[in-house]
Amino acid sequence: MNQRRNPSAPAAKRRPRAQPKRAPGRPLADSPDQRLRLLDAALVCFARVGMAATPLRAIASEAGVTPAMLHYYFGDKSQLQQAVITERLLPTFGRLRETLMQTDGDVAALIAAFVRGIEVIVTEHPWLPSLWVREVLCEGGALRELLVNQIAPALPLMLAQRFAMAQRQGRVNADLDPRLLVVSLIGLTMFPAAGAPIWRRIFDADDIDAATLRGHTLALLDRGIGVG
Amino acid sequence: MNQRRNPSAPAAKRRPRAQPKRAPGRPLADSPDQRLRLLDAALVCFARVGMAATPLRAIASEAGVTPAMLHYYFGDKSQLQQAVITERLLPTFGRLRETLMQTDGDVAALIAAFVRGIEVIVTEHPWLPSLWVREVLCEGGALRELLVNQIAPALPLMLAQRFAMAQRQGRVNADLDPRLLVVSLIGLTMFPAAGAPIWRRIFDADDIDAATLRGHTLALLDRGIGVG
DNA sequence: AATTTAATTAAACATGTATTTAAATACGGA
């Protein structure tokens, strides 16, 4: 058996980006906070190609700066990633947790608050679903441990407990599992958000806006969960 | 502001794997088909760390062989990936499509067949949900175009049409969107399969087996979709 | 039996990436 010798593989060229070739040296006093700019640039790159696959050069280039800057401010690659997580990601989930903790109506109200909360988060932070898929859902993702250890006790476990209680009180279909209901809830909110670029293309669905999506999701959940 | 000099970052060591140090040269006549072994090894690695992130050396090591072997059989990295896709991935989705095409009952039967079909696929090919998340759901994934161009017309579009028809006949809740219903269906099947390692840990849910999961999913969908 | 061909390894090569070092420049306080 002979192998083919096909030297195709057209490597896509990076855009040159026309850098102003700034000379080394301390910047003028009115220059912006570079650390924050670097975190912004990192987040943009992480959402675009993933944390693991983002070269430091890409972040530096996005910020119009040298890779050595990243080491100056963050030490090394993993500490930069950690900084992005704790300073940009955790606060976002923390606010959703706060919102849900303050919702103390029935199950339908809790679910509506969750669906609405995800909608708000995704609108404010369009990079989040991408990052969530890549760093939590993917095996070996950088944020999975963080989810399990820090976010899960505050959010999914709390939701499961409230579903279980409502089920004992006969207000949730007995054929459902309270824990799987949390999984279903995420599969009907975060997953559609993450997959939106795909299903919009497949179904040519530019007419579906956030309100339509929310209406569909709540219709499915409200009927699906309620007792007969 | 001074940066920290923290030279921690304990790099996890690869297992040496105790290679028998075979000498070069053509193998004995009764040796197995290496091409198939290489495809197997590639699939294992792809599911574990992703197609893009898998070094050829990892595949070679998994198969107990030299990286040059991969070039001998497949030419280069992208051709190896293509071979895994067309020879291992497409047939699996093709079989699901066949199954669903032959299901011509009402909406509930179609949905039950889909849920059951995903369950079978995931049982037979545990690597699939991982790969699906990483290569389809992730932006820039190697299989997204494939899904949109080759799988979508045969599966999701067909499902959406059948849902729309049933809805016109008054057998599906009018508040739902037929296209989003396909998204929901995947969010309630493939997504829970892909996330199983996570939610099993979070909820300590080793007691939930395939039948329980299917029961939950169908209960939610049957009630959620039906008209009042 | 001799020769060609197929399958395999070891080693070299080219490229890209994270990281370190040295130098340059401006700020801030003495």
Add this chain to the structure above:
DNA sequence: TCCGTATTTAAATACATGTTTAATTAAATT
């Protein structure tokens, strides 16, 4: 005004990866 320090770049270093080449061994063919 002068000097130490903070912030930045350019260049050097070290290592991993995809790919190629030459050598080696067994099968296949004559």
